[in-house]
Amino acid sequence: MSYDRSVSADPHELAPETVWHVRMPEIRVGRGAVAELGAQLDDLGVESNARGLIVTDETLVEIGHAGRVADRVEDAGFDVDVYDGSEREPSIEAVEECISFVREEMGEDGYDFYLGLGGGSCLDTAKTTRAIVANGGSILDYVAEPTGSGEPLTESGPPLVLLPTTAGTGSEISPVAILSVAEKEIKEGISSNNVRADAAVLDPTLTTSLPPALTAKTAMDALGHAIEGYTTHRYDELLRPENPADRPVYAGRTGFTELFSEKAIDLLSSNVRRAVNNGDDLDAREAMLKGALYGAIAGLTAGASLCHAMAYPVGNKYHTYHGETIAVLTPASTLGYNVASDPERFAAIADLLGANTDGLAARNAADRAREEFVRLQRDVNVLPSGLHELAGVTEDEIDWLAERTVETQQRLLRCNPRPVTKDDVAAVFRDSLHNWE
Numbered sequence: 001m002s003y004d005r006s007v008s009a010d011p012h013e014l015a016p017e018t019v020w021h022v023r024m025p026e027i028r029v030g031r032g033a034v035a036e037l038g039a040q041l042d043d044l045g046v047e048s049n050a051r052g053l054i055v056t057d058e059t060l061v062e063i064g065h066a067g068r069v070a071d072r073v074e075d076a077g078f079d080v081d082v083y084d085g086s087e088r089e090p091s092i093e094a095v096e097e098c099i100s101f102v103r104e105e106m107g108e109d110g111y112d113f114y115l116g117l118g119g120g121s122c123l124d125t126a127k128t129t130r131a132i133v134a135n136g137g138s139i140l141d142y143v144a145e146p147t148g149s150g151e152p153l154t155e156s157g158p159p160l161v162l163l164p165t166t167a168g169t170g171s172e173i174s175p176v177a178i179l180s181v182a183e184k185e186i187k188e189g190i191s192s193n194n195v196r197a198d199a200a201v202l203d204p205t206l207t208t209s210l211p212p213a214l215t216a217k218t219a220m221d222a223l224g225h226a227i228e229g230y231t232t233h234r235y236d237e238l239l240r241p242e243n244p245a246d247r248p249v250y251a252g253r254t255g256f257t258e259l260f261s262e263k264a265i266d267l268l269s270s271n272v273r274r275a276v277n278n279g280d281d282l283d284a285r286e287a288m289l290k291g292a293l294y295g296a297i298a299g300l301t302a303g304a305s306l307c308h309a310m311a312y313p314v315g316n317k318y319h320t321y322h323g324e325t326i327a328v329l330t331p332a333s334t335l336g337y338n339v340a341s342d343p344e345r346f347a348a349i350a351d352l353l354g355a356n357t358d359g360l361a362a363r364n365a366a367d368r369a370r371e372e373f374v375r376l377q378r379d380v381n382v383l384p385s386g387l388h389e390l391a392g393v394t395e396d397e398i399d400w401l402a403e404r405t406v407e408t409q410q411r412l413l414r415c416n417p418r419p420v421t422k423d424d425v426a427a428v429f430r431d432s433l434h435n436w437e
């Protein structure tokens with residue numbers, strides 16, 4: 001980045017960033033972590049006669065996870081209700097139903113604590129519900145303009161603990177809740193540190209019921225976070241804001257995020273085959289949960305880039321799962337188009353993915369990352385070969401997809417390590433139609 005210091009009277013203006021900081025919920029990980037829920041709530045200052053709400057979905061009630069979590073909470077002396085109406089990729093209306101449930105049961109003040117149990121959609125429903133009840137009004141008051149009114153969330157509300165049953169989205173630590181706006185065919189995020197949970201409880205015994213295809217899809221999302229976070233711009237390539245509160249949520253990679261990316265890529269790529277083939281393999285499940293957590297710590301702090309930018313228009317139009325969209329787009333975007341930005345860095349990714357790069361020049365070693373990623377996807381045997389198999393996308397739709405990406409995803413595209421034009425995005429979409437025949 002070039003800038004001319006001489007034009008600035010204030011030494012902070014136009015100076016490169018020199019500070020990074022990380023904000024995280026309290027994190028509890030491992031088999032048996034659910035049994036410590038009472039201690040977790042105590043740690044967060046929840047009083048013994050408090051009444052809370054578990055936000056989840058019907059499947060998790062049916063397979064018994066919701067009951068198991070409720071028992072643990074009640075054994076510890078708390079009262080708890082269950083709301084099982086969360087839906088996949090929740091619409092604003094669906095989350096408003098959860099908010100109405102809370103207001104009907106408990107009045108405007110809501111519950112004393114909240115638990116989110118499930119995949120990213122259940123967790124985002126829990127995050128949004130707590131935030132709106134605590135701040136008053138309705139969701140659209142806080143969604144960014146022009147869809148909503150863009151008011152700031154000033155209150156975080158009572159304690160919120162998230163218990164993921166998938167290993168992938170990173171919603172348990174992120175400051176964002178994603179909601180779909182059906183009539184506009186778009187997704188909106190409510191992004192605020194007041195949306196972030198107070199604690200995440202990651203217990204692999206909650207993930208063994210996840211079917212093979214969903215295990216693979218969520219793993220690919222996690223791997224995407226780890227790799228995109230590892231290859232995005234450095235934090236000190238941005239300018240330092242005058243007010244630290246104006247530092248962006250996706251602030252660039254640091255030595256801290258790189259450590260997490262490296263460990264995440266290794267854990268996820270070396271355990272996903274086992275987790276998909278034998279869902280009851282608790283060692284593999286725990287490794288996946290940790291890999292997804294580390295990937296989220298890296299990617300959702302440093303920032304996602306081109307692949308996630310392209311995934312949103314695809315998901316909105318074709319209603320594909322986020323993780324499988326990331327899976328089909330990663331080879332041509334992150335591990336294809338972006339490789340030229342820093343071949344050595346992508347060569348390191350190839351090594352972390354387990355490719356043999358002995359004796360290869362950096363550029364050739366970097367290309368092995370893409371090959372290894374596609375090999376992994378073929379091995380798990382439950383993922384589509386490309387955009388065409390995923391959603392029937394053809395050449396005719398590429399121009400529209402590229403246009404939507406450039407129009408709606410500037411926030412992510414600005415973080416991409418290599419500049420992108422609409423034509424570049426279209427070429428990457430074309431290259432993603434078939435990753436293998």
Ligand SMILES: [Fe+2]
Nearest residue numbers: 169221225322
């Ligand atoms: Fe993602």
